[in-house]
Amino acid sequence: MARVVTQRRLDDFPPETIDKAKKVIVDTFAVILAGADSEVEEPLMRYLDMTPAAGKAPILGTDRRTTAEMAALINGTFGHALDFDDVLSMMPAHPSAIIVAALLADLPDHPLTGREFIEAYVIGIEVGARIAQGITVGHYSRGYHGTGTLATFSGVAAMAKSRGLDEDQTRTAFGIAASMASGLRRNFGTMTKPLHTGLAARNALQAVRLALCGFTAAPDILEAKAGFYAAYGVEASDPEVAIAALDGPGILVDPGIALKKFACCYAAHRGMDGVLALREKHGFTVEDVVKLECRMPPGGMLVLTYPQPVTGLEGKFSLQYALAAGLVDGHYTVSTFTDAAVQRPEIQEALKKISAYEDESCRDDDPLFDTRSSGGRGFVDVEVTLRNGTRDTIRIHKAPGHPSRELTWTDIEAKFDDCADHASIEPATARQAFKNLRELESTEDLAALVKLLHH
Incomplete structure (x- = not known):
């Protein structure tokens, strides 16, 4: 080494x-x-x-x-x-x-x-x-x-x-x-x-x-x-x-490193992706939902230990909350995982419609299953039942941002803007910093780049 x-x-x-x-x-x-x-x-x-x-x-x-x-x-x-x-x-x-x-x-x-x-x-x-x-x-x-x-x-x-x-x-x-x-x-x-x-x-x-x-x-x-x-x-x-x-060629190439699209525990990301995909497909709101079921692989909920979170930090480790927030909001941002967001009354109502559990059928035939982390083993099934009788299931093998579903530079720029706004960095300054970081291999003065992100 x-x-x-x-x-x-x-x-x-x-x-x-x-x-x-x-x-x-x-x-x-x-x-x-x-x-x-x-x-x-x-x-x-x-x-x-x-x-x-x-x-x-x-x-x-x-x-x-x-x-x-x-x-x-x-x-x-x-x-x-x-x-x-x-x-x-x-x-x-x-x-x-x-x-x-x-x-x-x-x-x-x-x-x-x-x-x-x-x-x-x-x-x-x-x-x-x-x-x-x-x-x-x-x-x-x-x-x-x-x-x-x-x-x-x-x-x-x-x-x-x-x-x-x-x-x-x-x-x-x-x-x-x-x-x-x-x-x-x-x-x-x-x-x-x-x-x-x-x-x-x-x-x-x-x-x-x-x-x-x-x-x-x-x-x-x-x-x-x-x-x-x-x-x-x-x-x-x-x-x-x-x-x-x-x-080998290096882990950045194989197997690669995942970037998060959502600001919470990676083990919840496939379920969250499933909720958004179902919403986009059927155009429903939380009021249209009778039940949402998320079936996880064995060990998939190992670190998702807060079924009834009361703080933003606990919400980051709550699959149930993440699914409920997807039903209520239809999107996820940095602000999804604040204390105020977790404690909303509409979230408490949505949680009553959520069922999340590990299911042996989500194991798949991966011979390395037991060596995988909670967010990378098996697959996740998300099933919605709507008031109009519609019932649909979507299966997610890899979370968005996984090396096989790599975030684009456009995705990363949107995430950078969201994070910079959260830190009260002026939009023009954030754009310049992103541009400089995008061209990092040509940068001779890193101190000037860092200064943009230091109030």
Whole structure:
């Protein structure tokens, strides 16, 4: 893994890698902005005021600057605050906000060109994904949140690449970060879930900087008997699998990384897509609906744990609420998952019409079914019954934004505009920032780009 970080270059990946990487990077900037106006913003700003150390690193969507470590923590937390960021199902986790937040925090001390930023991102995604592939989804099943544990290594690899660490320093950075890796699924539906992302970004930054300063750590932290795989893995975990997987074209090309069309837990997205498709097909409103049934594959509702949510954060992990909001509104935006939206009386009435449950018939014949994450296994059936007697079912195998249903640049621009508006960024400024990010590989001055998104 250390050798990949030090030796592999952007030119070693297929040409389409740059465009695919840019889509995720632009998407990540968008969700960090939106997070600046989320529930986590107020307590994080109070926390920042408790430790008002001077610094040069900007916090996007605000007018604040702080130390690199604090900026990584806050921007990283913003990036996952709305659960609107990317999904790497093989982790399963959301690594991009960690990488982007860590690199942004380091920019004032270590400027990068746009191409260097993309290269560090690509290396970071690749290394973290392969470490996850070797440890298997069993790590997640044990209760760990891979964003806070496995994706920490994505941040370390990206930072090590951007800073030009040698192999020994990179191994040391991995060793330091492995003892920082943390995050438990029990905190889903609370502010601590996105905090996992911020902590991972901060930890990645600190691990690389400590390695640069001569700090020591075990050079075999992943594979050692008392190392990361042994402590965090399962019987099937195998670091050799991670190494062997590095021979491919890169995970951005195969199997790809999913971008979210909806600002909530990815496991709910296929059901939500089904509701919108049925509404478009039949033109009904919530008043026309007698019953809406959503059948999920076994394990598909593992993290959708709030059938009767009372907050926006709980709503992000409620399949029932997401379906009800689709019936009531006919669309989804960032504002769908606010406290006020969840608590609407019409939503409470719509919830009475919803039935959502796991069904063995949604398993399909995928031999790798049990290795898939909640949002990627089997298929989802959504069935509506209308007052006029119509009864129709739609089957969704892949969520919108899945690599097989990749978001277009038009989709991403609409998402960027929605997120920038949520952060009170002027439309003209948002358009310019999007244009600059779209042309990121040609950008020489990333600081000027970041300044557009800093009030």
